[in-house]
Amino acid sequence: MHKLAIVSLSFSIAVSSGACARQQQEAGTLQAAAAALGTNELRSIEYSGSGKWFQFGQAPDPAGPWPAFNVSSFTASINFEAPAARVQMERIQVVEPDRTRPAPVQQRPVQVVSGAHAWNMSPPPGAAPGTAPAPQPQPAAVEERTIEIWTTPHGFLKAAAANNATSQPASDGSEISFTMGKHRYVGRINAQNQVERVQTWIDNTVLGDTPIEISYSDYRDFNGVMFPARIARAQGGHPVLDLTVSAVTANAPVDIQVPDQVRDFTPPAVNVEMEKLATGVYYVKGGSHHSVAIDQRDHIVVVEAPQDEARSLAVIAAVKETIPNKPIRYVINSHVHFDHSGGLRTYVAEGATVVTHQMNRPYYERAWAAPRTLNPDKLAQASGSTATFETFAEKHVLTDGRRVIEVHPMVGNGHNDAFAMVYLPTEKILIEVDAWAPAAPNAPAPSAPSPFAVNLYENIRRLKLDVRQIAALHGPRVATLKDLQSAVGATNTSSTH
Numbered sequence: 001m002h003k004l005a006i007v008s009l010s011f012s013i014a015v016s017s018g019a020c021a022r023q024q025q026e027a028g029t030l031q032a033a034a035a036a037l038g039t040n041e042l043r044s045i046e047y048s049g050s051g052k053w054f055q056f057g058q059a060p061d062p063a064g065p066w067p068a069f070n071v072s073s074f075t076a077s078i079n080f081e082a083p084a085a086r087v088q089m090e091r092i093q094v095v096e097p098d099r100t101r102p103a104p105v106q107q108r109p110v111q112v113v114s115g116a117h118a119w120n121m122s123p124p125p126g127a128a129p130g131t132a133p134a135p136q137p138q139p140a141a142v143e144e145r146t147i148e149i150w151t152t153p154h155g156f157l158k159a160a161a162a163n164n165a166t167s168q169p170a171s172d173g174s175e176i177s178f179t180m181g182k183h184r185y186v187g188r189i190n191a192q193n194q195v196e197r198v199q200t201w202i203d204n205t206v207l208g209d210t211p212i213e214i215s216y217s218d219y220r221d222f223n224g225v226m227f228p229a230r231i232a233r234a235q236g237g238h239p240v241l242d243l244t245v246s247a248v249t250a251n252a253p254v255d256i257q258v259p260d261q262v263r264d265f266t267p268p269a270v271n272v273e274m275e276k277l278a279t280g281v282y283y284v285k286g287g288s289h290h291s292v293a294i295d296q297r298d299h300i301v302v303v304e305a306p307q308d309e310a311r312s313l314a315v316i317a318a319v320k321e322t323i324p325n326k327p328i329r330y331v332i333n334s335h336v337h338f339d340h341s342g343g344l345r346t347y348v349a350e351g352a353t354v355v356t357h358q359m360n361r362p363y364y365e366r367a368w369a370a371p372r373t374l375n376p377d378k379l380a381q382a383s384g385s386t387a388t389f390e391t392f393a394e395k396h397v398l399t400d401g402r403r404v405i406e407v408h409p410m411v412g413n414g415h416n417d418a419f420a421m422v423y424l425p426t427e428k429i430l431i432e433v434d435a436w437a438p439a440a441p442n443a444p445a446p447s448a449p450s451p452f453a454v455n456l457y458e459n460i461r462r463l464k465l466d467v468r469q470i471a472a473l474h475g476p477r478v479a480t481l482k483d484l485q486s487a488v489g490a491t492n493t494s495s496t497h
Contacts, residue, residue, distance in 0.1 A: 057338030
């Protein structure tokens with residue numbers, strides 16, 4: 001990333017030889033804002049407050065906003081010279097009326113970036129309660145967390161000065177734009193020499209070139225540094241942060257060292273393992289998110305395209321090796337959450353029809369029409385290719401004349417309003433995700449059953465499904481109906497009828 005020592009020289013020249021008087025006359029310019037906010041003297045900043053945080057890409061309604069969390073404590077510590085940042089918060093999910101969810105728990109995430117490395121401070125996945133936090137590498141988060149540094153008011157001014165920013169008058173102020181790496185930044189400086197808005201774009205597997213928009217207002221003097229008391233950040237058209245700032249410290253010590261386990265971490269290659277569940281039915285695992293491949297008479301059906309294009313390409317290759325000489329005709333999508341829909345476009349590029357709830361189609365059509373200049377995927381590269389959908393609101397059946405595949409809406413599940421599970425009646429296999437993830441063998445039972453898992457069991461009973469195996473698309477193993485009944489505390493373990 002850029003080392004911005006050049007900023008000190010450029011702004012020192014600007015404020016010498018009577019330039020202060022000129023800046024007062026030229027209100028709303030980059031130079032005037034830098035002088036007014038003390039950017040030249042600022043090497044680091046720490047600000048804290050409270051408000052709301054929203055979980056990006058996890059809306060329970062495909063057309064709705066990201067779910068909200070109340071933030072009781074938020075602290076961002078930023079070193080502009082490294083560059084590096086640490087964000088710590090305490091948050092708890094807002095309980096939505098008329099939506100059944102697990103009881104919210106207090107979360108204390110710690111997210112860090114330094115140069116080319118990012119990590120979280122948290123217990124390892126699957127660790128026992130009470131396990132001490134440790135650095136968990138997050139290489140995919142470097143880009144977004146670095147953007148958060150350069151979209152702060154002072155960070156934006158520093159980056160603009162170091163990247164040959166252009167300026168044009170705009171409503172008693174100016175619009176400042178520049179490019180850093182592959183990202184374009186556009187900011188608005190008002191007549192009070194305040195950075196009031198910054199916009200940039202980041203790639204997202206579902207949304208393509210995704211706008212990030214930050215608004216700054218109610219600037220105040222916090223112990224000698226001018227800083228906004230209100231920060232509102234939106235991403236993908238919905239809020240992701242709404243913060244009331246209560247304290248700011250200029251040039252606070254922010255010394256963030258990259259842990260050895262983060263510096264030495266090499267992301268593993270995408271791993272795909274094929275486990276046969278029945279004749280022509282394969283559990284496609286090897287990561288945190290799984291799929292199922294079904295061999296039909298003259299084509300293949302894949303259930304779920306999670307995460308991203310890299311995962312989908314690896315799954316497609318493994319499926320075609322296991323089931324050769326047949327096209328993938330359908331990909332069944334459980335719901336629109338980004339970790340379960342990020343690989344769908346790869347199947348569309350492959351020629352597959354997307355089978356999804358009718359509520360999801362307008363969302364995908366709108367999202368997939370967005371530009372994809374930052375990271376063109378295979379569908380974007382295949383000019384003229386468009387998605388084909390097969391949607392449903394009630395039970396939906398795919399068949400090759402021999403094997404029947406049933407797609408059932410999940411009724412009343414608080415996780416998502418356009419949620420589906422898949423059932424193979426001949427093989428008695430249920431395929432589901434995010435309703436229940438079976439624990440490892442001999443793991444202790446949860447203290448209270450998840451309402452999502454209870455709802456899954458209720459849907460099985462409602463539909464009178466005869467289930468022998470449950471291929472959960474999260475979790476370490478294929479489970480049985482008896483395992484689910486045990487997890488939800490059901491007493492009838494003999495039959496769902």
